[in-house]
Amino acid sequence: MATALTLDALPHQKSEPRRRRRERPATLTPGQSVGAWRVERELGHGGMGSVYAITHKTFGKRAALKLCHRGVLxxxxxxxxxxxxARVVNLxxxxxVPDVFATGSYDGRPYLAMERxxxxxxxxxxxxxxFSTLxxxxxxxxxxxxxxxxxxxxxxHRDLKLDNVFVVDACPALGLGRRVKLLDWGVAHVVGEPDPLCGVLAGTLTYIAPEQVRGDALTPAxxxxxxxxxxxxxxxxxxxFA
Known part of the structure; x- marks a missing residue:
């Protein structure tokens, strides 16, 4: 099973791109508790954080935990x-749009509990x-x-790319075909609100629009x-542009 989150997009300073940490961050282990959740296994990791399969210790709800790397902060x-x-996706x-239903902090690192x-x-x-063309x-x-x-x-969204589009497996038993989910809303901008990443070039360079590079006001365009x-x-x- 692939993770429901991609984790490699980091904001970059326009004047001096931030380098990603090369060392492998400490991981959570199966059975470890994070708040009300129990860790099952790691699903994936990247420059921004790690994702774990988790289960709620009381209700048995299965979810994914997105835990931020300390070095990113x-x-x-x-x-x-x-x-x-969490707020952006609920707008x-x-x-x-994957559901985010809990937030918290573990060992000084913020996390999101979200749809697996x-x-x-x-x-x-x-x-x-x-896939075929059709x-x-x-x-x-x-x-x-x-x-x-x-x-x-x-x-x-501000970081639309192939690896942030998730194709959910078909489930014939429930009468469901393949479905698309758009992931990683962490650098999204809400038009009309202050931008917490103002002055930072956020996104993935292959996909970034020219106006983002120029620092113009961000719009759906x-x-x-x-x-x-x-x-x-x-x-x-x-x-x-290869």
Whole structure:
């Protein structure tokens, strides 16, 4: 089972990009407790944090725990910035946005407890050439619907890319086909509100719109640019500016 979260996008200073920590952060172990949750296993890790399969100790609810690496936190990316994702996703009323239902702190590191998904990222599928052109277009249309709902709620994702689009496995027993979820809303911007990442170039360079690089006011158009890059990659199996 692939993790429901991708973790490699870090904000970067425009004048001097921040280097990621090379050392492997300390991991949680199976059976360890984090608040009301019990850790089952690690699902994945990246530059920003690690993700664990967890179960609620009282209710038995299964979820995913996104735990921030200590080395990521600093003046440009605080614990409050990390936890802000919980509020942002709850501004958007769409099943394609993963639910975040608890936040907290463990050993001085903020965490999110969120919906656990089964499947793979769209990036994994593209690299494996899993889908036909028509299947890819169907998934892209689902993604467009998610973005439309986000933009209607004045939310700009700001880090749209293949590895932040998750394709949930089909479940024939429940009559469910493949579904798309858009992940990692941690650097999203709410139009009309102060931007906690103002002055920081957030996102993934292959997909970043020119106005983001210039430091212009962020609008949904930035996501549309990233979407165009994603569609190009999805259909042609390579980035447009390789």
């Amino acid at each position: 600093g003046p440009d990316f605080t614990a409050a910035t990390f936890l802000r994702e 958007i009323d769409h099943p394609g 998904l089964r499947g793979q990222t769209l990036g994994d599928h593209v690299r494996a050439s899993t 299947e890819s277009i169907a998934l892209i249309l689902e993604l467009c619907d998610i973005l439309s709902a986000a933009h209607a709620s004045n939310v700009v 930035a996501d549309v640019y990233s979407l165009a890059v994603l569609i190009y990659q999805c259909l042609l199996r390579r980035p447009p």
